[in-house]
Amino acid sequence: MADDLKKGLEGVLVAESELSSIDGDVGRLVYRGYPIEALAEGASYEEVLYLLWHGHLPDERELSSFTEAMVAEREVDDAILETVRRLAEADEEPMAALRTATSMLSATEPEGDANAEDLDASLRKGRRITAKIPTVLAAFERYRQGDEPVDPNPELGLAANFLYMFTGTEPDEIAAETFDQALILHADHGLNASTFTSMVIASTMADVYSAITGGIGALSGPLHGGANQDVMEVLIEIDESDLDPHDWVEQATEEGRRIPGFGHRVYNVKDPRAHILQQRSEELAETGERKWYDITTTIERYLTEEKGLVEKGIAPNVDFYSGSVYYQLGIPIDMYTPIFAMSRAGGWIAHVLEYQDDNRLIRPRARYTGPEDQTFVPLEER
Numbered sequence: 333m334a335d336d337l338k339k340g341l342e343g344v345l346v347a348e349s350e351l352s353s354i355d356g357d358v359g360r361l362v363y364r365g366y367p368i369e370a371l372a373e374g375a376s377y378e379e380v381l382y383l384l385w386h387g388h389l390p391d392e393r394e395l396s397s398f399t400e401a402m403v404a405e406r407e408v409d410d411a412i413l414e415t416v417r418r419l420a421e422a423d424e425e426p427m428a429a430l431r432t433a434t435s436m437l438s439a440t441e442p443e444g445d446a447n448a449e450d451l452d453a454s455l456r457k458g459r460r461i462t463a464k465i466p467t468v469l470a471a472f473e474r475y476r477q478g479d480e481p482v483d484p485n486p487e488l489g490l491a492a493n494f495l496y497m498f499t500g501t502e503p504d505e506i507a508a509e510t511f512d513q514a515l516i517l518h519a520d521h522g523l524n525a526s527t528f529t530s531m532v533i534a535s536t537m538a539d540v541y542s543a544i545t546g547g548i549g550a551l552s553g554p555l556h557g558g559a560n561q562d563v564m565e566v567l568i569e570i571d572e573s574d575l576d577p578h579d580w581v582e583q584a585t586e587e588g589r590r591i592p593g594f595g596h597r598v599y600n601v602k603d604p605r606a607h608i609l610q611q612r613s614e615e616l617a618e619t620g621e622r623k624w625y626d627i628t629t630t631i632e633r634y635l636t637e638e639k640g641l642v643e644k645g646i647a648p649n650v651d652f653y654s655g656s657v658y659y660q661l662g663i664p665i666d667m668y669t670p671i672f673a674m675s676r677a678g679g680w681i682a683h684v685l686e687y688q689d690d691n692r693l694i695r696p697r698a699r700y701t702g703p704e705d706q707t708f709v710p711l712e713e714r
């Protein structure tokens with residue numbers, strides 16, 4: 333039993349967690365017992381952060397002091413913004429720029445000397461990181477457009493303030509609400525690869541900046557958070573091709589191409605977050621461009637109904653409809669995964685704190701399949 337190899341750690345239980353629960357057979361996701369649909373409908377991203385970090389939904393007084401504390405942490409030091417400017421001018425990938433800037437944020441951390449056992453200090457550090465990531469990302473976008481960053485607006489919530497700093501204009505209610513909902517939907521998802529990465533780092537009792545920086549790196553890959561960008565690129569490829577979307581996806585699957593935004597390690601049915609994002613995408617399409625929504629539904633119909641992938645447990649995941657939502661909000665495609673990271677930082681921090689509260693070093697092992705008993709030959713004789 334101890335020598336059973338679980339490639340990709342599929343199905344392996346490594347921790348207990350009170351944060352989020354996923355039933356992959358029925359497509360159900362809850363954060364601390366609350367269904368994702370109810371949170372997306374009724375809560376704000378700040379309320380969800382509070383829920384994840386403090387264990388219960390805040391009352392009005394708790395939310396107001398929590399929001400005030402987050403707002404007070406939005407500013408980013410000029411020296412870090414200067415690096416962000418250089419990265420933007422060097423045409424760095426946004427996820428790489430975010431990874432670098434998040435790591436740099438620790439240089440201005442007022443409680444930098446607190447050790448990882450001080451979980452209250454780690455929570456405050458996590459709050460600072462979560463409050464500053466939107467400022468970093470918006471500044472990166474402004475710089476690469478040749479503009480100066482826009483100062484945070486303390487009157488706006490995290491989602492609306494991000495869109496304001498990003499575009500320089502206060503978002504309308506629909507954009508602010510849709511974006512806030514997208515942040516809620518991406519905030520946590522069990523032991524996904526990036527959260528697990530953060531936990532592995534935290535399990536050495538390294539600090540929360542290291543854990544979050546590592547999480548960003550893990551999220552960037554196309555098998556994980558990077559898929560939202562890939563989905564939008566596929567939609568554009570289809571739009572620019574001479575083919576009807578149905579024929580395009582048929583040909584692509586015949587060529588053995590994997591369609592991004594489909595398939596999941598845990599869900600055997602459509603991801604509940606994809607249902608909600610699909611609705612948002614459809615609503616935005618009613619007043620904007622219809623074609624993106626139509627292309628996504630054509631792909632989904634072909635793969636699930638005609639190709640029967642759903643019977644093999646391959647269905648749309650969270651990334652499938654988020655791309656067309658962000659596109660219709662006017663967000664550049666290479667910012668989709670950084671926005672995912674902006675939201676998921678909340679989940680990474682919650683898992684790091686939960687794990688470190690009852691820490692055990694994460695250290696699995698590999699079955700050795702290399703050669704045995706080699707005789708060492710000195711360099712000059714090889």
Ligand SMILES: CC(=O)SCCNC(=O)CCNC(=O)[C@H](O)C(C)(C)COP(=O)(O)OP(=O)(O)OC[C@H]1O[C@@H](n2cnc3c(N)ncnc32)[C@H](O)[C@@H]1OP(=O)(O)O
Pocket residue numbers: 340524554555556557559589590591592593594595596597598646649650651
């Ligand atoms: C936020 C997130 O991280 S959600 C996931 C985002 N990633 C993507 O959307 C990328 C596309 N999807 C994938 O590559 C995979 O579904 C993953 C990586 C998400 C999950 O992978 P795993 O659980 O390791 O499944 P694995 O890669 O072994 O695939 C299992 C089977 O499903 C098939 N499959 C999985 N995803 C897809 C897809 N998008 N399109 C077509 N077939 C697929 C595989 O070909 C394989 O078939 P086989 O058994 O006949 O060889």
Ligand SMILES: O=C([O-])CC(=O)C(=O)O
Pocket residue numbers: 518520521522523524525596597598649650
């Ligand atoms: O859970 C996973 O493996 C991937 C995912 O959907 C997420 O991180 O939101």
